[in-house]
Amino acid sequence: MVLAGEASGDEHAARVVAALKARWPRSRFLGIGGQRMKNQGVELYAELDGLAVMGLAEVIPRLPFLYRLSQRLVSLLDRGDVDLVIPVDYSGFNLRIAKAAHRRGLPVLYYIAPKVWAWGARRVRKLATYTNRLALIFPFEAEALVRAGVNATFVGHPLLETSAAEPDRRAFCRKWGLDAQRPILALLPGSRPQELRRHLSIFLEAGHRVEDRSPEVQLVLACASSISPSAFRALAVPVVDDARSLLAHSAVALVKSGTSTLEAALEGTPFVAVYRTHPITYAVARGLLQVDRISLPNLIAGRDVVPEIIQNQATPDRLAELILRLLEPDCTERTDMISGLLSVRASLGEPGASMRVAGLAEDLLEDAWGPRLPG
Numbered sequence: 001m002v003l004a005g006e007a008s009g010d011e012h013a014a015r016v017v018a019a020l021k022a023r024w025p026r027s028r029f030l031g032i033g034g035q036r037m038k039n040q041g042v043e044l045y046a047e048l049d050g051l052a053v054m055g056l057a058e059v060i061p062r063l064p065f066l067y068r069l070s071q072r073l074v075s076l077l078d079r080g081d082v083d084l085v086i087p088v089d090y091s092g093f094n095l096r097i098a099k100a101a102h103r104r105g106l107p108v109l110y111y112i113a114p115k116v117w118a119w120g121a122r123r124v125r126k127l128a129t130y131t132n133r134l135a136l137i138f139p140f141e142a143e144a145l146v147r148a149g150v151n152a153t154f155v156g157h158p159l160l161e162t163s164a165a166e167p168d169r170r171a172f173c174r175k176w177g178l179d180a181q182r183p184i185l186a187l188l189p190g191s192r193p194q195e196l197r198r199h200l201s202i203f204l205e206a207g208h209r210v211e212d213r214s215p216e217v218q219l220v221l222a223c224a225s226s227i228s229p230s231a232f233r234a235l236a237v238p239v240v241d242d243a244r245s246l247l248a249h250s251a252v253a254l255v256k257s258g259t260s261t262l263e264a265a266l267e268g269t270p271f272v273a274v275y276r277t278h279p280i281t282y283a284v285a286r287g288l289l290q291v292d293r294i295s296l297p298n299l300i301a302g303r304d305v306v307p308e309i310i311q312n313q314a315t316p317d318r319l320a321e322l323i324l325r326l327l328e329p330d331c332t333e334r335t336d337m338i339s340g341l342l343s344v345r346a347s348l349g350e351p352g353a354s355m356r357v358a359g360l361a362e363d364l365l366e367d368a369w370g371p372r373l374p375g
Helices: 007-023 035-039 056-079 091-103 121-130 139-147 169-176 193-213 229-235 243-248 259-267 279-288 296-301 316-327 332-346 353-369
Strands: 002-004 030-033 043-047 086-088 109-111 133-136 152-154 184-188 218-222 252-256 271-275 308-310
Touching: 002 007, 002 091, 007 030, 007 035, 007 086, 007 109, 007 353, 030 035, 030 056, 035 043, 043 056, 056 091, 086 091, 091 121, 109 353, 121 139, 133 139, 133 353, 139 152, 139 296, 169 243, 184 193, 184 243, 193 218, 193 252, 193 271, 193 316, 218 243, 243 259, 252 259, 252 316, 259 271, 259 296, 259 332, 271 316, 296 332, 308 316, 316 332
Parallel strands: 002 030, 002 086, 030 043, 086 109, 109 133, 133 152, 184 218, 184 252, 252 271, 271 308
Antiparallel strands: none
């Protein structure tokens, strides 16, 4: 059973499934996820459009659906159809399934740890109790988790094995109707509907202010592959569904805090990290969070590599000023930021995270079944 509730988790889980199928060609996979997992032959009991919610206020309307889904998945565990459970990120839901699997004596390999470094000790105790192995994607997570009794292993970050950006700037610009001679300001406002509602208009307004003062800049909007670019046609801004290549060929970017900030770091693209959420969610999070940074590059580096603009601080004027500063010739902030991003990239290990996770899965099944593995 493989469980992914978000687009990034679907992508990373699909690679793990592919690696497992190479080892066990006759195995059956079931779970929750998206199109990439479906393409790998996973039998899905729910898909991303019903799962991708984030934040306390936003998740409340989905609770009845999520409860029914969890009951259905637990019934599959009770039927004896499952030999191994692999939750992928999506901790609010997946920890409940991990708990149910543990109580039924099933091995649990959790891939992409819940953010215990942000939320505190309660989830650490749950991980130590309900998981057999934890596959970590950030090097800074390992020490505290192992010290707390979690059987955790750093496997490297899965973004290192994603498709590389289009290396030819002219080819990229030609494909998307862009001017290869003009600098690009990339706008990455998120992929979930609630993220787009809270970031898209502010990003566009900030971008237009940048255009007004620096007319040579061209705005380009990135959209998730799960969203049709035609949905943004009325905005009169070029839209691409290849965020990694867009970042690689952009002079600067506005990025909703999340996985995309790490993609920007991997491409060495200077950016401003932004996050806005429901006021109730933000108020609760402020009281619970145990970190003072939100963007992944800053968390990995342990210092402020990129600026972070949160909630009502994220006005179009504020964002435009920060972007214009990063576009200035001889900008020391830009040079320092690029250097910091390169250091972040170097700390993430080597490609091959999915194969390492598959190896951990094989170890767990050998422990449970001996050398004669199921499938």
